[in-house]
Amino acid sequence: MANPIRDRSMSHLRGWFGEICTRLGLWFWLPSRTYRQFHNIVVPTSNGTTQIDHLIVSTYGLFVIETKNMKGWIYGNEQDSQWTQKFRGTSYRFQNPLKQNYRHLCCLEEHLGLPRTCMHSIIFFIGEAELKTPMPGNVLTHGLSSYIRRHREPLLSEQDVEQIIAAIQELKRDRTLNHATHMASLADRHSSTTRCPKCGSDLIERQSKKGDHPGSTFLGCKSYPRCRFTRQLSQEP
Incomplete structure (x- = not known):
């Protein structure tokens, strides 16, 4: 075991x-x-x-x-x-x-x-x-x-x-x-909703245009496409 x-x-x-x-x-x-x-x-x-x-x-x-x-x-x-x-x-x-x-x-x-x-x-x-x-x-x-x-x-x-x-x-x-x-x-950086944990740029709210949930919102790095970090937003119950 x-x-x-x-x-x-x-x-x-x-x-x-x-x-x-x-x-x-x-x-x-x-x-x-x-x-x-x-x-x-x-x-x-x-x-x-x-x-x-x-x-x-x-x-x-x-x-x-x-x-x-x-x-x-x-x-x-x-x-x-x-x-x-x-x-x-x-x-x-x-x-x-x-x-x-x-x-x-x-x-x-x-x-x-x-x-x-x-x-x-x-x-x-x-x-x-x-x-x-x-x-x-x-x-x-x-x-x-x-x-x-x-x-x-x-x-x-x-x-x-x-x-x-x-x-x-x-x-x-x-x-x-x-x-x-x-x-x-590290824990603070990866839980932030305002700063990208990969490059330090701002995180901004974006809207998905394709994929499984088109129209849904998520956080994406402002430096896209140089940095492609994304984070799903918590869904309200």
Whole structure:
């Protein structure tokens, strides 16, 4: 019989172990004089907070890494809002990590005042995951450090790097920016009826023109079509 508490504990343990393995691999293969590493950074923004798994700072840019500790087959593409994991005959849905990491880049852009052209988004699947659909080159199941080292075009000056490091260290020293406050911010952001949880733009009331319920109203992001977030309005009893 399934034990939800045990399953959650094992999931957290696997996630923790995967993060430790990722840190060790980055520490071993990336020279610290060239690549400064930060982990589990909570970044405040005008639209709540975001939490970044790993951030590598160098003159070759900022490498923003979202890790996923999963087994089985992974299906998805850049446009899907959710991807699918198939493991032991069961399918699970999870947020598209490319879109998830895109928010991380936007938050860093806002907080650091840097253009996203100086940043590299990387999705790294830890464990025994197999990508079953064509994926962009920045979605990896191995070779994370090698992928980072292949970027050799300087995008930032040494002075830029020092300023970024100082800003990230300031975030790490702020005791109010922790996992608990981030989870509270996440809950507030996803329950908001005025702000888009994906991009921070206003939510406005729209009317469905087709589909199963034409004429019904819903909340949609003001930045459509750049952002396609929608939320159903609660129906009055």
